[in-house]
Amino acid sequence: EKQPCMPTHPQKPLIIKTGVQFTTKVRLLVKLPEVDYQLKVKTTFDKDLPPGRVSRQFFILTNNTKVMDIEDYSNGCLSVEFRHLQLKEKKYINGTKGNEGLLSVTEELHSLSFEACFTVQGLTIDLETCSLPLVVISNVSQLPGGWASVMWYNLLTDEPRNMAFFGNPPRATWSQLSEVLSWQFSTFAGRGLNKEQLSMLGEKLLGQHASCSDYQVSWSKFCKENILGKPFSFWMWLDSILELIKKHLLPVWNENYIMGFVSKEMERILLKDKEQGTFLLRFSESHLGGITFTWVQHNENGEMSLNSVEPYTKNRLSALPFADIIRDYKVISDGVVPENPLKFLYPKIPKDEAFGRLYNSQPSKVHPYIPSILIPISELRSNVSTSSPVSCQSPEPPMTPGEFDMLNEQLCFSMETMAQWLELLKL
Amino acid sequence: EKQPCMPTHPQKPLIIKTGVQFTTKVRLLVKLPEVDYQLKVKTTFDKDLPPGRVSRQFFILTNNTKVMDIEDYSNGCLSVEFRHLQLKEKKYINGTKGNEGLLSVTEELHSLSFEACFTVQGLTIDLETCSLPLVVISNVSQLPGGWASVMWYNLLTDEPRNMAFFGNPPRATWSQLSEVLSWQFSTFAGRGLNKEQLSMLGEKLLGQHASCSDYQVSWSKFCKENILGKPFSFWMWLDSILELIKKHLLPVWNENYIMGFVSKEMERILLKDKEQGTFLLRFSESHLGGITFTWVQHNENGEMSLNSVEPYTKNRLSALPFADIIRDYKVISDGVVPENPLKFLYPKIPKDEAFGRLYNSQPSKVHPYIPSILIPISELRSNVSTSSPVSCQSPEPPMTPGEFDMLNEQLCFSMETMAQWLELLKL
DNA sequence: ACAGTTTCCCGTAAATGC
């Protein structure tokens, strides 16, 4: 009958932020032979909410009725696009909120309903459909949590509207989850994750069970519990990296120069026999949204050590693009002339060959001023080395983009859930 | 009778931004002997606006009536504080806007009116008062312009509500204006301007006439016309510096280490006989909100040159505090070992003695990472020197803080305009 | 007291109006 909800949140459908405009479009999939009057559609938020089960209630602040129009392109279908819709929370419904407080706001599912009524051949027909479950947030800081819910729901169920889904959320197999994670990176950052990267993530989430691809991950483990010893959950950590890539590392990520997800153990295995100055790029596991490089250093006595710079976060990276940091990074050892310790990107690509095209030549020519650039410098007083080696899988070629595309389509389909019109045709 | 309007705009009264909450307080200055009922006050925006003369119309979106209360502290006066007031523009009043388009929105003056009515000894008395002229803006980007209007109005008139003020705004003498400018710096940045700084500003605004302190400055010259050859007006330039100080240079400014307002000619005079490495800090005249340092350099052949670094703006300064920039700044000449060319703050204060307390020791101790800091570096290929010497006044001691305090009080008084209650007592 | 959640609002970018 109609096709629901694709909010304007750039890239992140099914999440609506209160007070921010969104758009949704409904299409009539049956051709009505003779409808001689304007077909008015009304959209309602949480129309049939089970009373007392939803803790927050919202309403559409703006105009919620609109007349259907013949679609511009092709087929003469009727459709209507609601623009500038805006959600606001109802305050103080009846004393206090209804929900038991077990669910967080981003686990609370809502829906947009669409209704129309028309008469054909003396028959009055009521049409109705509604969107897939929606998450309502009030601040962008809740976006990662909301998106986790949307992903989990659409990954693990085909039910069009199981609003109680997060009351008892199913587990995902690692095989399912890893596909979705890779799809996140290919969708939002332009390049998915290869097998090595995924295996590091699996191990992080599941320990040694990760080798077994039908091992299951709970919703809580994915998104709610903190990683052992860290003040954030697995997904919060991963999403912070996604954001870092989107804003500051896009070209470097897409050139596949960021190994990114490597355990310290694996790092040591990879680098231990490499030439002095060989380095790799890795995301911080201890802090949200950080990237560091680790390089091989040989001391006078021939001993090898690995050094990692303090991770760069969005603040630092917005002062200085990452490629420039790699180009200009210097270490001063006990007052000696500064030297750039980064020579070869693992396994052995000369630094400038890899990053040359990505360097910014910042020096601006504002006569009579002397141009100045920022340079990242470390002052070394004593040698610092990273932790000891542990066994780990060996490198393999990355997963092909084709695999991601397939996944991508599949998820998109389930998100736009076309199933509803079938149901309505029976009406 | 009552005392008007002090919106919440931190530090900048008499400017209201649409959609942003503000607060205003009214006090009854006469003691009413027996008022046995609640005295209700109503506030209205632009109550008696001359029809067709104001181009934009606004209304108070929120509750605009409130009951007077006995003031907490002392004297038993009645007062009422309106909080969470919010302004919204009326759209499409009657086709198109009324104003002739000569004035910009920040020159358009508005007012808040307060009304109350009570009966005493069988006599019904209507009370009414209103605020000083207000400027309404819709975006913080209009704040500098709005504040210029508030300053100009209160500097140049004692009329409580001359809404047509900017139809033909009076000129200010340089003596008046320079006091206000200095007061701006002492109010918002904690330290006013000394005579040398003011004389540079005067010359910038008026050319050679500045020596004559009763020379007049037009409103247009101050705030509307662009500086010759620049895409901004005098006040926009000065205000951008004020903002830069507030956000990034407060301690350095308050220690009086920023000479700031020095012409290039004066700079040369001051530095020409100084030791190598002597430097001073100066605001950019070519770009909004920038600060640079100029230092003395002696070449091999004994020739002196002055070098200035490309000005640092808020973006750069939020990556690296200014004191740290001074500490770490290096110049590489043709591949030679980098050297910090800054040795003595003019006239001859050793750099670390001046700035030592202001340095941030950034290196964080996040084992196992190697801490890294950003360092500002210039690469010199050829010598760059600043422009040629021109005559200029010699240094003198700064204006005393006392002078500013006096000024400060005076302006505050006129802004809170207590005159109105006198008028109302006659009622 | 506190954590989860919402509100507030600056500052940039985009849209709108003139």
Added chain:
DNA sequence: TGCATTTACGGGAAACTG
């Protein structure tokens, strides 16, 4: 078309609220 002005909303921080 270009400039003046408003709107939109991300993001950090403060305020709220059980």
